[in-house]
Amino acid sequence: MASEAASLLEAKGVDAGYGTMQVLWGVDLDVRPGETVLLLGANGAGKTTFLKSLVGLIETRHGQIALGGHDVTRMRSSDRMRLGMTYMSELAVFPDLSIEENLKVGAQALGHANPGARTEELYGLFPVLREKRRNAASSLSGGQRKMLGIAKALAAEPKLLVMDEPSAGLSPLLVKEVLQVLSRLQGQGLALLIAEQNIGFLGVATRVFVLEGGRIRFSGTVAEMTDNEALRRAYFGLK
Amino acid sequence: MPDFMRHMLVIVAPLVAAFAILPGVYDNHLLLFNFVIFLILAQGVNIIYGFTGYLPFGYVGFFGAGAYGFAIAVMHLHTPAPVAVLAAGAVGVLLGLLLTPLLRLSGAYFAIANLAAALAVLHFVANPALEQITKGPYGVALNGTFNPTLAYTGAVIILTLTLAFVVFLKNSSFGLALQAVREDAVSAAMAGVNVVRMRVIAWLASALVAGLAGGVFAWYVSVFYPDNVFSNDFSIFAIVFALFGGVATITGPIVGVVILYGIYNLIGFTTPQYFQLIYGVLIMALVLFLPAGLVSLATRRGWNVP
Amino acid sequence: MSPEPAPILAVNGLVKRFGGFHALDGVSFHVSAGEILGLVGPNGSGKTTTINVISGLYAPDGGTLTYDGASIGGLASHKLVHRGINRTFQIPKPFLSLTVRQNVEVALAYGRAEIAPPRLSDLLEQYHLADLADRPAADLNSSQQKMLDLVRALATRPRLLLLDELAAGLNPTELDWIAGHVRALAQSGLAIIVVEHLMGFIEQITDRVIVMNAGKDIFEGPLAVAVKVPQVIEVFLGGDHGV
Amino acid sequence: AADAPSEIKIGTLYASSGRYASISMPVHAGLKLWAEQKNAEGGVYVKAFDKKIPIKLVAYDDQSNTATASTLYNQLITQDKVDLFVADSGSVLTAPAVTIARDHKMFLFDQTGTGASFFSKDNPYIALMSDPVSTIWPKPIADFLTKDGPALGIKRVAILYSTNEFTGTQANALRKFIKEANAPIEIVYDQGIPTETTNYTVILNNIRAAKPDAVIHLGYAPNDIAFLRNVQDLGIKFPMLFSIYAGLETELLEKNVGAKGLEHVFTYVPPSEMAYPVNFGMNIADYRKAWDKKYPDGKIEFGFNSVAGYTTGLVIEKTLAEATSLDQMELRRAVFSLSGKLKTLDGTFALDEMGGQVGELTPLGQIALNDHGHIKFVAIYPHDVATGKPVYPRP
Amino acid sequence: MLAYPLIAGVLFGLYFSLLGIGLNLVFGVMRIVNLAHGDFLMLGAFVAFGVFYLLGLDPLLAVPLAFMIFVIVGIVLYGLLVPRLQGSRDPEMLSIILFFGLSQVIEALVTIAFGTSERSIPSRELGSLTTTVAKAFGAKPEGGPVEIFGQSFPAAWVISAAVSIIAIALVYVYLYRTRLGTLTRAVMSRRDEAFATGINVDRVCAAAFGIGLGLAAIAGVFAPFMFGSVTPAFGADATVTAFVIVVLGSLGNPLGTALGGVVYGICYMLVQTYLSSWADLLPYVLLILVLLLRPSGLLGRKVRVA
Numbered sequence A: 001m002a003s004e005a006a007s008l009l010e011a012k013g014v015d016a017g018y019g020t021m022q023v024l025w026g027v028d029l030d031v032r033p034g035e036t037v038l039l040l041g042a043n044g045a046g047k048t049t050f051l052k053s054l055v056g057l058i059e060t061r062h063g064q065i066a067l068g069g070h071d072v073t074r075m076r077s078s079d080r081m082r083l084g085m086t087y088m089s090e091l092a093v094f095p096d097l098s099i100e101e102n103l104k105v106g107a108q109a110l111g112h113a114n115p116g117a118r119t120e121e122l123y124g125l126f127p128v129l130r131e132k133r134r135n136a137a138s139s140l141s142g143g144q145r146k147m148l149g150i151a152k153a154l155a156a157e158p159k160l161l162v163m164d165e166p167s168a169g170l171s172p173l174l175v176k177e178v179l180q181v182l183s184r185l186q187g188q189g190l191a192l193l194i195a196e197q198n199i200g201f202l203g204v205a206t207r208v209f210v211l212e213g214g215r216i217r218f219s220g221t222v223a224e225m226t227d228n229e230a231l232r233r234a235y236f237g238l239k
Numbered sequence B: 001m002p003d004f005m006r007h008m009l010v011i012v013a014p015l016v017a018a019f020a021i022l023p024g025v026y027d028n029h030l031l032l033f034n035f036v037i038f039l040i041l042a043q044g045v046n047i048i049y050g051f052t053g054y055l056p057f058g059y060v061g062f063f064g065a066g067a068y069g070f071a072i073a074v075m076h077l078h079t080p081a082p083v084a085v086l087a088a089g090a091v092g093v094l095l096g097l098l099l100t101p102l103l104r105l106s107g108a109y110f111a112i113a114n115l116a117a118a119l120a121v122l123h124f125v126a127n128p129a130l131e132q133i134t135k136g137p138y139g140v141a142l143n144g145t146f147n148p149t150l151a152y153t154g155a156v157i158i159l160t161l162t163l164a165f166v167v168f169l170k171n172s173s174f175g176l177a178l179q180a181v182r183e184d185a186v187s188a189a190m191a192g193v194n195v196v197r198m199r200v201i202a203w204l205a206s207a208l209v210a211g212l213a214g215g216v217f218a219w220y221v222s223v224f225y226p227d228n229v230f231s232n233d234f235s236i237f238a239i240v241f242a243l244f245g246g247v248a249t250i251t252g253p254i255v256g257v258v259i260l261y262g263i264y265n266l267i268g269f270t271t272p273q274y275f276q277l278i279y280g281v282l283i284m285a286l287v288l289f290l291p292a293g294l295v296s297l298a299t300r301r302g303w304n305v306p
Numbered sequence C: 001m002s003p004e005p006a007p008i009l010a011v012n013g014l015v016k017r018f019g020g021f022h023a024l025d026g027v028s029f030h031v032s033a034g035e036i037l038g039l040v041g042p043n044g045s046g047k048t049t050t051i052n053v054i055s056g057l058y059a060p061d062g063g064t065l066t067y068d069g070a071s072i073g074g075l076a077s078h079k080l081v082h083r084g085i086n087r088t089f090q091i092p093k094p095f096l097s098l099t100v101r102q103n104v105e106v107a108l109a110y111g112r113a114e115i116a117p118p119r120l121s122d123l124l125e126q127y128h129l130a131d132l133a134d135r136p137a138a139d140l141n142s143s144q145q146k147m148l149d150l151v152r153a154l155a156t157r158p159r160l161l162l163l164d165e166l167a168a169g170l171n172p173t174e175l176d177w178i179a180g181h182v183r184a185l186a187q188s189g190l191a192i193i194v195v196e197h198l199m200g201f202i203e204q205i206t207d208r209v210i211v212m213n214a215g216k217d218i219f220e221g222p223l224a225v226a227v228k229v230p231q232v233i234e235v236f237l238g239g240d241h242g243v
Numbered sequence D: 001a002a003d004a005p006s007e008i009k010i011g012t013l014y015a016s017s018g019r020y021a022s023i024s025m026p027v028h029a030g031l032k033l034w035a036e037q038k039n040a041e042g043g044v045y046v047k048a049f050d051k052k053i054p055i056k057l058v059a060y061d062d063q064s065n066t067a068t069a070s071t072l073y074n075q076l077i078t079q080d081k082v083d084l085f086v087a088d089s090g091s092v093l094t095a096p097a098v099t100i101a102r103d104h105k106m107f108l109f110d111q112t113g114t115g116a117s118f119f120s121k122d123n124p125y126i127a128l129m130s131d132p133v134s135t136i137w138p139k140p141i142a143d144f145l146t147k148d149g150p151a152l153g154i155k156r157v158a159i160l161y162s163t164n165e166f167t168g169t170q171a172n173a174l175r176k177f178i179k180e181a182n183a184p185i186e187i188v189y190d191q192g193i194p195t196e197t198t199n200y201t202v203i204l205n206n207i208r209a210a211k212p213d214a215v216i217h218l219g220y221a222p223n224d225i226a227f228l229r230n231v232q233d234l235g236i237k238f239p240m241l242f243s244i245y246a247g248l249e250t251e252l253l254e255k256n257v258g259a260k261g262l263e264h265v266f267t268y269v270p271p272s273e274m275a276y277p278v279n280f281g282m283n284i285a286d287y288r289k290a291w292d293k294k295y296p297d298g299k300i301e302f303g304f305n306s307v308a309g310y311t312t313g314l315v316i317e318k319t320l321a322e323a324t325s326l327d328q329m330e331l332r333r334a335v336f337s338l339s340g341k342l343k344t345l346d347g348t349f350a351l352d353e354m355g356g357q358v359g360e361l362t363p364l365g366q367i368a369l370n371d372h373g374h375i376k377f378v379a380i381y382p383h384d385v386a387t388g389k390p391v392y393p394r395p
Numbered sequence E: 001m002l003a004y005p006l007i008a009g010v011l012f013g014l015y016f017s018l019l020g021i022g023l024n025l026v027f028g029v030m031r032i033v034n035l036a037h038g039d040f041l042m043l044g045a046f047v048a049f050g051v052f053y054l055l056g057l058d059p060l061l062a063v064p065l066a067f068m069i070f071v072i073v074g075i076v077l078y079g080l081l082v083p084r085l086q087g088s089r090d091p092e093m094l095s096i097i098l099f100f101g102l103s104q105v106i107e108a109l110v111t112i113a114f115g116t117s118e119r120s121i122p123s124r125e126l127g128s129l130t131t132t133v134a135k136a137f138g139a140k141p142e143g144g145p146v147e148i149f150g151q152s153f154p155a156a157w158v159i160s161a162a163v164s165i166i167a168i169a170l171v172y173v174y175l176y177r178t179r180l181g182t183l184t185r186a187v188m189s190r191r192d193e194a195f196a197t198g199i200n201v202d203r204v205c206a207a208a209f210g211i212g213l214g215l216a217a218i219a220g221v222f223a224p225f226m227f228g229s230v231t232p233a234f235g236a237d238a239t240v241t242a243f244v245i246v247v248l249g250s251l252g253n254p255l256g257t258a259l260g261g262v263v264y265g266i267c268y269m270l271v272q273t274y275l276s277s278w279a280d281l282l283p284y285v286l287l288i289l290v291l292l293l294r295p296s297g298l299l300g301r302k303v304r305v306a
């Protein structure tokens, strides 16, 4: 029981899907405070779908999701997030709002009244955002949008940050910077759940889950994963 | 194109046959005529909205222009009525050409600009300064051409042609390309589609259909005012009927007209007191409980609706 | 060294402004048939904008675009498609409510006319879309939609293909798979420009890269050389990196 | 006569909603009042069957929609097989009935559709019940301006009209009458404006700049309301100001403009103020009482239109008492035979050869306030019906 | 001669902005084409009638009252209609039908309850409680005309223009200076991302919908003074006018609506002065011209396509 209470986020037997199509089949996953969990899986395995059901953007058909000990399975997304979880989606930005407003919304959605100081810190992370802060987010390039998305999700100072492919489309330099930022945040006690393809992220992860065809195929530590020949072959690519 | 023939035989032929026979068994011919007119207009809306995504909120502009085209041809050029109906179609197309720049707009901007255009045409036609040509606000009375039976036949022919065009759209790569343009113009261009030309063709086709309908309408009613033929009820009804049945299909707008306009008339005949109230409530209920149009009942089950 | 084949596309001093902002500020490069050219650079350096201009989405504000010996700057997209230029989108743009099959059918019907169209079922099979053929494109996730973009582009029978971050979001195994496809396309004679941030992938498939920064090309040559150029490291790669 | 029907079916339409509802509803209420009153008496005398037969009013709601109106008109004829065919009010909604009646060879009892194009020599299937045809309606105004005007000091006239059939035709007629009179009257302002116009501030400013002695405003009730309110809001006092509905729908205007705003306004004097001697049906005072009893809630205003509907009823009643069969041409003969003889609360019913109403004319009058601030009418022109002298210029 | 229509255009134009601003909110945030907008205006006028005829109070007091009533009505209606609608496939277009139905129902109910005839309130009653305020604007007591630059205008115009400026300013503050407003614009920009960011989208939208209807009702309070009188059928035309103004200025931007209203007002008054019989044609022509030159309205901005 003790370990359960210790989980920040716990999903048990989650089924979810779209319309008549079921995508997830009994997925179990947990994230403990301060921990970084990586969710791997092939294109179409259901990573995004799973993250969406965690944060409440699609309905969980079976199973339970608990956040900080509360059952949130039937809770709407805004209420879940008030419990301290934010989500960085693939879209990640409000195109018609300026950069600055995007950050403000990120903070205010969860009730943070004065995001000012935080905003400065985030601009420090991504200087290009400060440069363009009065521009509409729609004018940003793909990678710039990703930066904004990360910054926006951080603006609310969550306990748990759920990210969908934060590195896709970022230049190598920025990937490195993002990794640095994430490890700094880890140091501050932020828990992370990241769906990624970039194996560079294994460096910051504590545990890994692998989704295949909507089912959990593997879960364990990074070391356990790299020891597994079949998994290495499937997910790290062979050279 | 076997699907084309099949749709013509299974959907168009029975419908046209029904409207050819009905006047023999049912006396309220004008009701039948209005059914045909709304079938044409709803399909016209289908062509432009269903296949290209432009909602023609002022669709009646073409209808009214067609009606006046007919009247002017008859009054000033003394053409025989069938020729005047063709002239009405031509007027619709001309107005469509004039308004092609509107296609640069999208979504609600297009819809409202189209409405504005229709109102502009109405106020133009109805202006007393044009009394010599259009009779301005004083209304048109066409005596020589009055012939309801022939006008009805004309309407059924126009309906047939309109349906044939929709069947073509539904079964051709042309129609598919139009839908692609509707979904995403940039991607459509990258699929090799000449977006501007496609839109203009659909737009003019839909203008032609409404112009022709306006022409036969003028032929049938003979006496009318600008307010009669430019009443935006025509646009709203045609749009509501088409959407209710389900656009981008052949059958959707047909079903929409038959059911909604049928109910509309039924209420009108039986419970006149609270006509508007009942009709309003009914429409709201349909949208809330059957939101994707009637054809969605079938498509949801995975059936393919032509 | 064999003499270089004449380039199919030559870009010279290309300029594109948005308001006062110079998104492209004099970019020059060329690409030949059968070649895969990498276009890399920091985020916001103008890669997508370059592709947008080449594919006719935006008219250039300066410079020249020469394709097959003719100037194509400012031509409408569909005309360029008919001449054999096509692309994928960084944020995929399929026809959402049409089925996957219909998405490709449009391109088959309206693509370049001179060449016999490829078989639809083969295309879908090759890019793992066959099972989804009768589902609306809205049901696909973003990487599947990117594949659909690619299939649609191929269905128009292009001679110059512009791939904008096609591989972002794929795992290493999938990267190998798509790399194989891209190489095969180049071998069949297509000129391909690949925009990508994954250096491993770029290394694997390109002969030559252009590094862009702030709307200008700052390096041209093999990636192995580029990674040693200080300016490239500074703006793009950062510190040390493993290819 | 043989097999008398159990009821006489009268088919008509009304508009309970939409643009024309406010003119249609009072007319229809007047007609309904007549029908119910007759049925309470056991029906109307029908000469064709030589007995009293109850009336059945078959009425549909066209919601001001002309396409709907067309089908419903057709429904009345083809499905309900009504014996008598009565149009909705106003020219726009009457228009479809004209063709349909002609097509089905039904005689149309046109209540208030004054459209000039409805009446032609080759169409025997129509007669106008209560409004004068627009082409002669403004004759008393023109005569007053040209004959009495110069002596009073009226030299400059402004005409402002809404560009619809009803008021546009009156403006044309007025202009023609004035020109033909060759009087020393100059038209210094003559503008048509869209019927939808509901604010006149800028126009009034322009009219004021033309310095007219008389301003003739020809518009529908909402136009008049907005116009007269704007005149008041701006504190403008034209020496003479004419408006149609100050007389036709006095109650409505008084409610919306206020008695003060109507004081000294020239207008048509409605039948309710003339107390025409009747030789058939209720006189105006009795009708008013019956109306207030039947429609006590005030949702439908008593006025010119409510008299029109009742007048239609009276003409129908008299027609049935006259016609030897229900054949439509016989009905026509009966209606035309009443011309010049039937005197109702709406004046003398008289038709021209094409069916236009030329009898129930409305004199020119002026509104005055009595000591209690209540409205009363002073008839001014023609002189033979005059009850007083004009107040000119407006103090 | 020119000064008068210009000032009149600005005053009346500001009122036009008020007419459109609620529609702008509802459309901008929820992509709902509120075809019943004009009917809420009409209901606002009936609140004013109630305040004046039943309570015997200054109709200006109807402004806060109508606002509060319709904010609540809006929130309730939102809950009943909109979530269901948003669940459908093409909510923007279906909203046209749904709100067409609602507009029919409202008009029918009001007609049944109050009859069809024109109603209004004497001009001098507006602001009777606050003659001091009126005096501050230079009005003579008893609601006489107001002098501006030596020209006189109806007091109601000045009062409604003032209220309109205040309302637009408040909407601006709400959208750009408050937390709720920022969230509202986020929802406007991208609904799905708003959910992903943890915004309580339903609450934000219900508030915007309520405020939108409340603003419509406020505009309605002045309608009897600005348009002479109001009938239950008043809504349809008002909706069209409001749409024209909103689109003229660009969707989602309250300052755009202010500008759209004023441009509309000035053009209207100028045409009424110089080409009066064409007055109703020109606003529509104006709209079309503006949209062709700036396809997303006067204050709209270009969007990146790929």
Ligand SMILES: Nc1ncnc2c1ncn2[C@@H]1O[C@H](COP(=O)(O)OP(=O)(O)OP(=O)(O)O)[C@@H](O)[C@H]1O
Residues within 6 Å of the ligand: A018, A021, A023, A041, A042, A043, A044, A045, A046, A047, A048, A049, A050, C138, C139, C140, C141, C142, C143, C144, C169
């Ligand atoms: N909105 C949707 N409607 C219907 N089906 C969907 C939708 N989004 C995704 N799917 C389907 O669900 C399955 C899982 O998709 P998901 O996006 O969760 O995969 P993923 O693991 O995130 O893949 P990727 O690595 O490509 O992001 C896919 O087969 C996809 O086609």
Ligand SMILES: Nc1ncnc2c1ncn2[C@@H]1O[C@H](COP(=O)(O)OP(=O)(O)OP(=O)(O)O)[C@@H](O)[C@H]1O
Residues within 6 Å of the ligand: A139, A140, A141, A142, A143, A144, A169, C018, C021, C022, C023, C041, C042, C043, C044, C045, C046, C047, C048, C049, C050, C090, E303, E304, E305
């Ligand atoms: N339509 C536009 N309007 C305004 N600015 C634009 C537009 N398109 C691009 N930009 C700007 O031009 C610059 C280059 O953008 P582009 O999308 O070409 O970058 P990119 O190299 O593709 O970056 P990424 O790798 O992040 O996708 C960016 O700063 C972007 O904000």
Ligand SMILES: [Mg+2]
Residues within 6 Å of the ligand: A047, A048, A049, A164, C141, C142
């Ligand atoms: Mg995903």
Ligand SMILES: [Mg+2]
Residues within 6 Å of the ligand: A141, A142, A143, C047, C048, C049, C090, C164
């Ligand atoms: Mg890019």
